[in-house]
Amino acid sequence: MKTFKALAGLALSAMLMGSVAFAGEIVINSDHSDPAPKKAMEELIADFQAKNPEITVKWNNFDHEGYKASIRNFLTADPPDVVAWYAGNRMAPFVEAGLFEDVSDVWAANGFDESLKSAAASMTMDGKKWGVPYTYYQWGIYYRADIFAEQGIAPPKNWAELLAACEKLKAAGVTPFAIGTKALWPTGGWFDYMDLRVNGYEFHMDLTAGQVPYTDPRVKAVFEKWAELVKPGYYLENHAAIDWQDAIPQMVQGKAAMYLMGNFAVATMKEGGLTEEQIGFMQFPEITAGVPMAEEAPTDTFHIPSGAKNKEDAKVFLAYLASPEAQAKMNATLGQLPVNNQAAKPSDKFLDAGFTMLSNAYALAQFYDRDADAEMAKAGMEGFQEFMVKPGEVDRILERLEKVRAKVHQ
Amino acid sequence: MANAKPAGFWKRNQLKIAPWVFLAPGGIMFLIYVLIPIVQSVWISFHDWDGLGDKVWIGVANYVELLDDDTFYTALKNNVLWLVLYLLAIPMGLAVALFLNQTVFGIRLYKSLFFFPFVISQVVVGLMFTWFYAPDFGLFSQFIKWLTGTEVAILADERFVTYGIIAAGLWPQTAYCMILYLTGLNNLNPEQIEAARMDNARGLRLLWHVILPQLAPATFIAMVVTVIGALRSFDLVSIMTAGGPYGSSQVLSYFMYEQALSEYGYRMGYGAAIAVVLFLIMMVFITLFILRMIMQERNR
The missing domain is CATH 3.40.190.10 (Periplasmic binding protein-like II)
Incomplete structure (x- = not known):
């Protein structure tokens, strides 16, 4: 109980510091703390800012366990504009609690229903899309x-x-x-x-x-x-x-x-x-x-909290994140597969085999501890x-x- | 006397108030960090709560569920095992203390070496023993293989896993008890021992009838620390097995953590109910200890 409160307090104070949002600033919370994911995120943010100079990105990077413990708190207490999470039943508690924003419009406007087709089912609840997938692996x-x-x-x-x-x-x-x-x-x-x-x-x-x-x-x-x-x-x-x-x-x-x-x-x-x-x-x-x-094929995703302050720019970010160029580059660094089927194929032997297998898959399960x-x-x-x-x-x-x-x- | 001013409220009651003023900081801390959280835990244990949404009052449903939960009984059984076997630290500590209570060259070095396991963190102890038991390359499993020809993975076998963890816990706990006894041995009354020797008492009888009674205060403290330590056995379980294999090394404190705070948990009410049960068990021992202390003070 005490640990939980301490964590809550920590997360809260971290968020309070990051919450003075300017127009055109988006705050991203994620747990890309391992070397490769961290590098992939740094590249992604740099490329995004080069393309959208009017939007500044503030990124709070958490370690995995700390992230799992604090996401519940910052989503309610002081939500950032974009959060990293997982597809399937793992996102269900947040969708049901009304903490995630419906982003079906981002999907429709960018043709993601076609290009992100393989992960569409695991991003859909109640007929709506609740986030954007950026990587998976076989x-x-x-x-x-x-x-x-x-x-x-x-x-x-x-x-x-x-x-x-x-x-x-x-x-x-x-x-x-x-x-x-x-x-x-x-x-x-x-x-x-x-x-x-x-x-x-x-x-x-x-x-x-x-x-x-x-x-x-x-x-x-x-x-x-x-x-x-x-x-x-x-x-x-x-x-x-x-x-x-x-x-x-x-x-x-x-x-x-x-x-x-x-x-x-x-x-x-x-x-x-x-x-x-x-x-x-x-x-x-x-x-x-x-x-x-x-x-x-466990899929990692980004979502917009329903309490985000800058949803407009957050949606621009999600759209960029799902684009073939961004996904190709990011996954080359991650050593994983891009979800966007327009993205350049990976050159690695195993990823290539996985890409072919998943592209022909009847359907994708997330993983027992994400589905159940x-x-x-x-x-x-x-x-x-x-x-x-x-x-x-x-x-x-x-x-x-x-x-x-x-x-x-x- | 007649023209003496009537003494002020403070002057009149100074002796009564002062102790309370001095007690206040400690009392307030105790209230905020101990008493109120206990009441809160009990309160939460009557709710279904995920830590985020609304608390739903469900009465004793958490406790009813607990009584029907196999893991709870496993944890309870393991807690009893911990309590009983952990007490071995006391005689073992005494034995080491007696062994080290001599004056030879370098004894201080030996003493500090024996005390060493208590200084390193429980997490490190857990990791070391995990490698010690590890199949294929662990020293212990190699030894067992050499001895019996078959390999036993202590931490993967539900029959041995709890004993394996307790053995790891006994290592630092023995060192702790040893230190308590060493200080006790320094304060022995040499005259009594001399008198006993003149009466031809030696060996075990001397130990049992003359030395041990004088060590009673050390034994008492060792007992308190060991019992509480056994009930809070969390770190080692968490590091060495995380309650596994399939929950067979579960103890109440880890079970509580797992239900309330781990990745698969967030059942605050259920976790709180386990906490209350653990608290009640601890209360039995704490009451016994406090009663004994009060009796001793009265007898003085």
């Missing part, structure tokens, strides 16, 4: 191409092939999948993909929106498929003790062969000593034949972790999740 299976070649394995296209590949790797003394679940969220990626491939995008969205009980036989079916990987020990042992980065050395040393991760993992793998040729990328294979292939309600997400991912350690307990775990779901979505 998820998929990164594998040791040299180990696959050594064992004579072709990248699996369906479930049977994946199981066969796992069996072969295991027999050769290589753990098929690296994973570290200490921070819980890596389990969310697995559940999302299993559900998207077994039951499809619509069911997955209904489930994460809390409309389907976790005790539903279709959810059970997901775990039955998942158990085919868990029970034979196809995941790294002791994954609950390590973070996702700690599992990378296993892959670098050739003790594990595959990793279901976001594209950011490539940088860590390369730092660990793998060359670009050693790393391969493949789409998560098909499970139920005929289910259209939806992908996981926060409390549900926490309980859910804890359940997934427990399942990956004790697959036999699946019924008890699902009952517990259903209890939480029933409580959250009354």
Whole structure:
């Protein structure tokens, strides 16, 4: 309680300092504190000001945890003009509380319905657009191409092939999948993909929106498929003790062969000593034949708070942010994918593969902890972790999740 | 006497008022930082509140939910484990203190080395033990592997995780108890010990019947500090496991934080309800300690 108040006070005083807005000044709050995102933001703001000299930009940069803790306070107490946040259900509490501005007009005026099409669904609530996406990245299976070649394995296209590949790797003394679940969220990626491939995008969205009980036989079916990987020990042992980065050395040393991760993992793998040729990328294979292939692509966004003082200029900024030039340049620095489909394609091998995959995707899921309600997400991912350690307990775990779901979505 | 002015209000009541004036700064602080927040916490625990919107009065619903929450029972069970095992710090501290209570060359250096773990932050202790237990490269798991041939990831195994964290906590806590006992040992009455030796008491009997009674004040303080420390065990849980794997190392204080303030939380009412429960548990011990102190003062 005390920490919370202290944070509130801190955020408040920071905002009070920044709130003396001149005509033509916009205040941006964001959490681009890591080196690459920080550089991308600096470039973006410089380019924007060069193009719009009458608008000055004031940028308050937060660290991630501090940002998550204080956004709730500054949105109500003293809102800036533009804020960074995430798409999907993550923005729902702010939209429902009336803290975000409807920016459908920005979308309509700039033709974003066409150029930002892939992220449109995840920016829409009640038929309106609530922000502008600027970057996303793909998820998929990164594998040791040299180990696959050594064992004579072709990248699996369906479930049977994946199981066969796992069996072969295991027999050769290589753990098929690296994973570290200490921070819980890596389990969310697995559940999302299993559900998207077994039951499809619509069911997955209904489930994460809390409309389907976790005790539903279709959810059970997901775990039955998942158990085919868990029970034979196809995941790294002791994954609950390590973070996702700690599992990378296993892959670098050739003790594990595959990793279901976001594209950011490539940088860590390369730092660990793998060359670009050693790393391969493949789409998560098909499970139920005929289910259209939806992908996981967490999207980062900018929004205008409903209490912003300079909405006119903030909208100019959002329009610029979503333009092909701005997105191409920003994402080249970020090492991620531009959402605007008119933007220049990235030259990187993995981003290129991801770009092609996402452009052809049936639909995009954000990620379990962004699609599901926060409390549900926490309980859910804890359940997934427990399942990956004790697959036999699946019924008890699902009952517990259903209890939480029933409580959250009354 | 007849023409003496009647004494003013201040003069007449000076002796009565002065103590209150001197108490006021402390009293006001205590009110603002302790009493009012306690009342507020209890008040919030009867509401459904996300910290932003309106508070909705829901009566005891938070407590009813708590009674139906598996995590709560896990946390409660772990808190009991913490309480019981953390007390081991007291005999361990005593043992180290007795061992160090000798005059040999360089004893000051040894003493400060033993006290060292208490000086470093709990966060650092947590990190060190996390690496110590880490599968593959941790010293402890290597040792276990060498000993038994199988690897055990302490922090990923629900059977051992709480014990693993408590062991990490015992390290600095033992050092703390050791310091308390070392000062106590300095104040022993040498005549009593001499008399006891003349009566042919030595070894454990000397320790039990002569030394320990004289160390009672140190034991009392060590007890208070250790019990409170066990109940507030937050830092280590947060650093080493964040309550995992799947909530099996959860304790009340971390559970409260997670529900009220973490990324997945913002349930202020529910968090406050957990805080109230934790407060009540602490109250039992605090009352016992205070009662004992009052009794001692009366006996003087």
